[in-house]
Each structure stands twice: as structure tokens, then as C-alpha cells.
Amino acid sequence: MTETEASIILNMLPHLGPVRFVRLKERFGSAGAILSAKGNDLRQVEGIGSEVSESILRWQQQVDLSKEIASVTALGARVLIAGDAEYPPLLREIYDPPIVLYILGKIEERDHQNGIGIVGTRLASHYALESAKRLGYQLAYAGITIYSGLARGIDTVAHQAALAANGRTVAVLGSGLAQLYPKENNLLAEKIAASGAVVSEYPMGTTPTKQTFPKRNRIISGCSFGLLVVEAGVRSGALISAHQAIEQGRSLYAVPGRIDQTGALGSNRLIQQGAKLIIDASDILNDLSMSFNFSKQPELQQSQPRITLQGDDLAIYEAIEDDPTPIDTIISMSGLSPATVSSRLLALELTNHVRALPGGRFVKLI
Secondary structure, eight states, rough: OOHHHHHHHHHHSSTHHHHHHHHHHHHSSSHHHHHHHHHHHTTSSSOOHHHHHHHHTTTGTOHHHHHHHHHHHHHOOOEEEESTTTTTTHHHHSSSOOOOEEEEOOHHHHHHHHHHEEOOOOSSHHHHHHHHHHHHHHHHHTTTTEEEOOTTOOOOOOOOHHHHTOOEEEEEEEEEEGGOHHHHHHHHHHHHHHHHEEEEEETOOOOTTTTTHHHHHHHHHTSEEEEEEEEEOOHHHHHHHHHHHHTTTOOEEEEEEOOOOOOGGHHHHHHTOOOOOOSSHHHHHHHEEEEEEEOOOGGGGGOOOOOOHHHHHHHHHHOOOOSSSEEEHHHHHHHHHHHHHHHHHHHHHTTSEEEEETEEEEEEEO
């Protein structure tokens, strides 16, 4: 049995978890040695009582390792453990690093240090979505990897903006890779995996719950040098991410919202409590430059209109009429697929060629 296989087994056992795994590994040296240990020796480790030790001793009755590996292989995924070079080093240093990371795609070395988490409410205002688009695009264009959670709202827009900038983005799931959620983001997940990575600490068939999402948030901040909160109410899960980022010693940033908007009270409160107020990507990049000697600065003028368009971008631009044009009309007139139109409209919006209006309508700016 390999160390990766032993780690998969331990990750699938109930009641074990990352913290107990770290303590066991410190005592026995490896995942394989943990599985081979005797019950009395296991129970000598802090936090390992009879229930957990019996679970480890009887793992074969609870875990179908062959089935799990077959599921990983069928999806074209891989499994990383902390000793692997691809496992994010910043994540390895947190209090409760994932025992394993299931991964579609690839985490590259440049993602290890130059990554930022972007999180926020699922029920985002138009202002918040526009802010996440702009900041995500500029940061990805500057070479920063965008980590987020693939949820509706801010997460989805942050990933899309990074892709529109031809940058890198990593989606951290609150479910197993075989139970991707939400389903409407399946195509987005495929695009992310093709140029970045989709990761999860959960076994392949794990369905999302109210507990899995807050737990995965520590991975988003754990992989990043900082966390950007774009609109969060006082009960938002994004605030859980913010508190975890602080505990991990990460920089915390927030976009200011309207003072009379309840959905922004949480993020505004973060600013009151010391989070850096962000109005432009350079506010974050300056911090990164000072902390990590990050030299690549964004050409923020890239957001100015570019007159010359070609290919799909030109077809989409010409499909927009003088009056606000619904996206269905643009798809019909351009002859392109809905996925292509949605992706390229975002890029055109971020380069100030078009503007998105409420109701899925678009207007030309030049």
C-alpha cells in the first residue's frame, strides 16, 4: 500500500479529521504506519479515544479503497498528499491542512505564493458582481491566481473574470469531485480544470452540506497570501472565511459597500475592524510586491477600450444593437454558442467595450 492510498483511507474514516491526523502522523511518522499501529499505541495520542482507534483498526469494514481509486481514475483526477510537490506549501502550514487533495487539472508553482482568495455572498448586488469582475480580471491579468469556491454569486464571477483575463484560477469545492455543486457550474468547472485546477478534500462521492462549505473555506484562504471579501452580510459564510484567514495570518481585504445595504454590513464591518479597503487591484498588488517581491504589475490601462476586435469578439460586438440588447438576441445574431457568448461578453465588458445591464442586456460603449 502506498502512502497516498493509506492517506485516502484515513481521510475517509469518520471522526478522524485533519487535526487528529497531524497528531497521529507526528507520533507514527506516516499514514501507512498509522494503519499498522496497535490500538493501545493509537489511544496514547492526544484526541484519539476508543471510537477513533477502533475506526482505524477496522478501516477495511468502512472504506472501499478500490472503488474510491476507480472513481478518481474514471474522472481523470489525481490525489495529492502533503509530501507531494504540487500540494500548496502555504496550505501545508495551517493548523488543520487537508489529509488529501483530490484534484482535476494542475496546481503550478506560480500558484503557491501568488494566489488570492476572492469570496462573497451568493446573493450579490449588481455593484458587487461588477466589483468582483473588475478586480478578479485585473488581478488575474497581473499574474495572480484566483482561489474561490465555485458557488453562485461572487465566486462564480471571480472565476469567470480570471478565465476572461487568460489567467489562472483554482476552485475549491464543498463536495466531492464527483458531486460538483452547483450543477449549473459544471461547464465553468471544466474550463477551470483545463487551465487551472478544481480541488476538494472530500471523498469523491461526498454531497455538499451546511458543514462542508465552511470547512472548505479554510483551504481557500490557506492557499492564498490574502483574502478579498466582496460583499458579505453579517451571517455570510464569507465572514467565516475572513476569520479563518486572520487565524492563518493572511492579509485581509474588503470592498466597501453601501451603508444602507444589509448585504454589505459584514464586509463593511471588516473594514472597520482593520481589513484593508480595496478600490483597485493595485491596492492588493502593492502589498504583494512589498511582502513577496512580486514584480509583475498590472497594466491597468488594459481596461481602456480597444478599438480593434476580431473573431468571436467582433461577431458578438456587432450583434449588439444601438439599444440595450438581450443576451438571447446576441447569441442568435452572432451564431455562437451560449457558453462562448457569455465568456466573451465578460471579456468585452472588462475591456470597456460593452456594459452589462440588469436583466441580461448589453450596450456598446464605443
